Amino acid sequence: MTAAGRTIDVVPLTTGRVQIKPSQVRAVGAGEARIQAVFGDPAWTAPLPIHAWLVLHPDGPLLVDAGETPRATEPEWYPSAHPYYAHALRTTLDAGDAIDAQLAAHGVAPGDLRAVLLTHLHTDHVGGLNDLAARAPHAAVWVHAQELADATGAEALLRGYLPHRLPPGFAPRSYDFVDAPVGPFAASQAITADGRVRVIPTPGHTRGHVSVVVECDDLRIVLAGDATYAEATLREDAVDAISPDETVTRATMAQLRALLDAAPSMYLPTHDDTAAARLAGRVRW
Numbered sequence: 001m002t003a004a005g006r007t008i009d010v011v012p013l014t015t016g017r018v019q020i021k022p023s024q025v026r027a028v029g030a031g032e033a034r035i036q037a038v039f040g041d042p043a044w045t046a047p048l049p050i051h052a053w054l055v056l057h058p059d060g061p062l063l064v065d066a067g068e069t070p071r072a073t074e075p076e077w078y079p080s081a082h083p084y085y086a087h088a089l090r091t092t093l094d095a096g097d098a099i100d101a102q103l104a105a106h107g108v109a110p111g112d113l114r115a116v117l118l119t120h121l122h123t124d125h126v127g128g129l130n131d132l133a134a135r136a137p138h139a140a141v142w143v144h145a146q147e148l149a150d151a152t153g154a155e156a157l158l159r160g161y162l163p164h165r166l167p168p169g170f171a172p173r174s175y176d177f178v179d180a181p182v183g184p185f186a187a188s189q190a191i192t193a194d195g196r197v198r199v200i201p202t203p204g205h206t207r208g209h210v211s212v213v214v215e216c217d218d219l220r221i222v223l224a225g226d227a228t229y230a231e232a233t234l235r236e237d238a239v240d241a242i243s244p245d246e247t248v249t250r251a252t253m254a255q256l257r258a259l260l261d262a263a264p265s266m267y268l269p270t271h272d273d274t275a276a277a278r279l280a281g282r283v284r285w
């Protein structure tokens with residue numbers, strides 16, 4: 001049992017903050033014009049959290065995404081010649097924001113983790129693996145097969161990934177969806193033996209993007225990664241500027257809304273600055 005008496009619980013971790021362009025959160029225009037609008041946008045969002053999520057399960061703790069590493073503030077950790085990293089991203093974090101420090105604040109050591117589930121391989125979701133690395137020997141790192149191919153293939157940098165910043169020896173467990181449906185999602189990947197933690201396909205933001213569904217005692221929590229940047233943009237049906245094919249993103253958003261409408265639920269994107277308060281207050285979708 002967790003502190004609140006729940007058999008399963010989700011705890012927010014925050015590995016620093018990020019500012020991006022408002023036109024990345026809510027795309028301006030369509031198709032290729034969306035990313036061009038980001039580079040021409042003089043405005044910045046408020047600093048948004050870079051969340052990761054600790055799932056306290058009876059079989060042991062799981063981590064959903066690893067957040068960013070404090071090393072991201074070192075010169076050239078982000079490639080200064082890359083237009084997105086040079087012009088469209090501001091990241092703020094210090095040593096205390098590292099994922100291992102965040103876990104320690106909740107009494108969890110890297111070696112306690114049973115699994116790390118990655119929604120996708122953008123650096124602000126996997127950089128923190130560098131702060132866990134060899135100290136999480138029991139943790140299988142789960143990455144969807146399409147995402148692994150895109151993030152490590154010849155076009156990875158063009159797609160916005162930083163494959164050279166993955167930790168040495170990065171050898172995740174790649175999978176596709178072969179388990180039971182979850183609402184409108186035709187198949188899933190079960191993570192725990194009781195089926196209360198599952199991964200569902202939510203392509204759009206990246207081609208291999210996934211979300212994690214946690215069946216708590218009182219409601220269903222969807223840990224959405226960057227499926228949308230906020231609960232508000234899911235309600236608005238606003239696509240981001242990053243998705244390679246916005247029709248895929250819109251189809252996923254429709255499925256997510258149907259899932260959330262079907263049962264008491266909570267929707268927690270990585271960069272939503274209302275997410276931690278909604279989780280603390282058990283505020284439903």
Ligand SMILES: [Zn+2]
Pocket residue numbers: 120122205226
């Ligand atoms: Zn992302």
